[in-house]
Amino acid sequence: MDPQPKPPGPERDIKPPQRRDGQAVCPTPHWLVAISELAVVTLVMFGPLLFGPQNIVLSNKDHSDLLDQYSHWRQFGFRQLRNGNLPLWNAHIFCGAPFFGLQSGLLYPLNALFVVLPLARAINITIALHVFLAGVFTWLWAARRGLQPLACFLSAVLFMFCGPHVLHIYAGHLPHLCAIAWPPLIFLAIDGVFEKPGLGWILLGIFAVAMQVLGGHPQYVFYTAIAAAVYSLLCCFSQSGPLTPAFSPSEGERGGIPSSNLRRRLRFLLCLVAVVVGGAGLAAVQILSGIHDLHETWRGGGVSQVWAATFSFPPENLLTLLAPGFFGSTGKVAYWGRWDLWEMTLFISVTGLVLALIGAVWGERRIRRFSLLMGLVLLLLALGGYSPLFPLLYKLVPGFGSLRGNSKFILLAALFLVMLAGIGLDALLRGRRIPKGVSVGIGSAGMLLVPLALSLRSASFVLPADSWWHRAVFASLRSRIQAASVNADVDPRYLLQTGLQASNSLLLAAATLTALALLLFLVGHYRKTVWLIFGLALLEIMVFAHSSLDTFDLSRTIDAELQAFLKDHPGDYRIFNPSQPNAAMSLPAQDIWGYDPGIPLRYSQLLAFAHCTDPATWTRLRLANAGPLFTMCRLRFVFNRRNGQFQYLEGRDYLP
Numbered sequence: 001m002d003p004q005p006k007p008p009g010p011e012r013d014i015k016p017p018q019r020r021d022g023q024a025v026c027p028t029p030h031w032l033v034a035i036s037e038l039a040v041v042t043l044v045m046f047g048p049l050l051f052g053p054q055n056i057v058l059s060n061k062d063h064s065d066l067l068d069q070y071s072h073w074r075q076f077g078f079r080q081l082r083n084g085n086l087p088l089w090n091a092h093i094f095c096g097a098p099f100f101g102l103q104s105g106l107l108y109p110l111n112a113l114f115v116v117l118p119l120a121r122a123i124n125i126t127i128a129l130h131v132f133l134a135g136v137f138t139w140l141w142a143a144r145r146g147l148q149p150l151a152c153f154l155s156a157v158l159f160m161f162c163g164p165h166v167l168h169i170y171a172g173h174l175p176h177l178c179a180i181a182w183p184p185l186i187f188l189a190i191d192g193v194f195e196k197p198g199l200g201w202i203l204l205g206i207f208a209v210a211m212q213v214l215g216g217h218p219q220y221v222f223y224t225a226i227a228a229a230v231y232s233l234l235c236c237f238s239q240s241g242p243l244t245p246a247f248s249p250s251e252g253e254r255g256g257i258p259s260s261n262l263r264r265r266l267r268f269l270l271c272l273v274a275v276v277v278g279g280a281g282l283a284a285v286q287i288l289s290g291i292h293d294l295h296e297t298w299r300g301g302g303v304s305q306v307w308a309a310t311f312s313f314p315p316e317n318l319l320t321l322l323a324p325g326f327f328g329s330t331g332k333v334a335y336w337g338r339w340d341l342w343e344m345t346l347f348i349s350v351t352g353l354v355l356a357l358i359g360a361v362w363g364e365r366r367i368r369r370f371s372l373l374m375g376l377v378l379l380l381l382a383l384g385g386y387s388p389l390f391p392l393l394y395k396l397v398p399g400f401g402s403l404r405g406n407s408k409f410i411l412l413a414a415l416f417l418v419m420l421a422g423i424g425l426d427a428l429l430r431g432r433r434i435p436k437g438v439s440v441g442i443g444s445a446g447m448l449l450v451p452l453a454l455s456l457r458s459a460s461f462v463l464p465a466d467s468w469w470h471r472a473v474f475a476s477l478r479s480r481i482q483a484a485s486v487n488a489d490v491d492p493r494y495l496l497q498t499g500l501q502a503s504n505s506l507l508l509a510a511a512t513l514t515a516l517a518l519l520l521f522l523v524g525h526y527r528k529t530v531w532l533i534f535g536l537a538l539l540e541i542m543v544f545a546h547s548s549l550d551t552f553d554l555s556r557t558i559d560a561e562l563q564a565f566l567k568d569h570p571g572d573y574r575i576f577n578p579s580q581p582n583a584a585m586s587l588p589a590q591d592i593w594g595y596d597p598g599i600p601l602r603y604s605q606l607l608a609f610a611h612c613t614d615p616a617t618w619t620r621l622r623l624a625n626a627g628p629l630f631t632m633c634r635l636r637f638v639f640n641r642r643n644g645q646f647q648y649l650e651g652r653d654y655l656p
Helices: 028-050 065-082 109-116 119-144 149-161 163-171 174-180 183-195 199-215 218-236 249-254 261-282 284-295 315-321 350-362 371-382 390-396 406-429 436-459 468-481 492-523 529-548 560-568 581-585 601-610 627-632
Strands: 056-058 551-553 574-576 635-642 645-650
Touching: 028 056, 028 119, 028 149, 028 529, 056 119, 065 109, 065 119, 065 174, 065 581, 109 119, 119 149, 119 163, 119 174, 119 183, 119 406, 149 163, 149 350, 149 406, 149 529, 163 174, 163 406, 163 529, 174 199, 174 218, 183 199, 183 218, 183 261, 183 406, 199 218, 199 261, 199 284, 218 261, 218 371, 218 406, 261 284, 350 371, 350 406, 350 492, 350 529, 371 406, 406 529, 436 468, 436 492, 468 492, 492 529, 560 645, 601 627
Parallel strands: 574 635
Antiparallel strands: 056 551, 635 645
């Protein structure tokens, strides 16, 4: 009788290929296959748009920054480049404003698509390309840590389509998407420099830093620099770093020169300095002009702590780790939570979250190191104004006093969480034994969500005056809209829908947790069950991403009646088009206002003075009480649409 086979365990694993230093790494064919697979996943998600109607673009069809801002920026900037001009100044909005330095992306190599392709096609390809690159770089980083190919692939796909990433597509944030593809490559370079300092890793880091800077979103560059600095300090003060075992006396026996930990850390820091200096040097024209342009904006002199604390990540939105639709979504139940959906949703799939917890506890220490700590630190930074740490950061860290939206740190936190998810799957693939109590705990957590979901469902049917749920929704809406009459403006049917969607989102999370508990229990008996866990994570994140996408016709960015009207009324004057002021860049025309976070400082001070308002708090243009100023600014036409009808007012005393 044959002996009973031993249960699977780490000692029976087939060892993956090894590097010279003894660490596991995927062989070259694996990363070629992975790139092909990630390309297929990208085409599955975006293919219909890439090869569909030419004028349909990815973004929210009702209101997005692509519709109101970035499509016009790309149209203006690259039209100027095609005509042989490098546009440093934008004469079309705010009676003139700096253009090149902050978010133009004119020198970003991958934006060359906007020179050779129609605008809509270039936008869609840019979005798909950067989502794909984010996946490839995450795969390479995970592979460098020694994860098995399937685990690397899972981390890559989770980062490609997680909430903090894919919802920027819905918001129409082109510069954001160009910038957030590069952090995985930056952290890969840091790992490589620490493990084995060399010119290759330094050049890779320089390339990644320069590309992120040129991508055109300074705030993500700043936050990535903070995250990279924290990560580098953790590496520097550890004994073994993120990957390699500590040096031992046997190093000299292999022909190396023995060196102290101090010398090793100094070498690491010098390499990082080379990366920073080299990357900044390559992108110096963007950095220096960006600093200059920042000082020309109203943010350049610093903003109040209250304003800087806005758009921080609310603590209650940690629920989006399990239930991304709890506070509303991109569907018919609009987001009602605090601030904006796209920077307040930390969803990496329920399966990904469970795998991240497994990776944090049972993953191999050599490859999981710092990931959990980095995730927690970055989440703390994302809390911004909701954290007691924020006043210190505002006062002591240069840059925090000119920015808002600390919630952007959740993108970097998600990057480390998906790395932990890959580490958790890798532990299961290697046969790491997970205590049965874990399955019981996960299943119990799923069961506990059911009564909460049912209580929300019942509370949503109660009259608003008597329902704790409706009071919570009103409180959140007031914090966003800041209107005392919000109670009267909210449709009761919408309140019902919020409760039902929150309930359904929790029930779906409960069902997923229950299924995961069963699968984890079966893993100890049937190793191939790991593939079902992998498939469930993939299904979750792909369905979430697909449901989060929206499209609109790019021709909506230009009002055809307005364009025809301006053509029939040539002359030296400015306009005020409050619904779409940035459309002046595409018409072309000259508007006295614009849609951009960088309002020119001296112009805002002048308008605030004309309106008898404090310049530190004034950010919105009103036509009242500033007639002489608008005459000086050459304002001739004010346009409006009421009930779909094109309307205009003409002032005939404007100066030339």
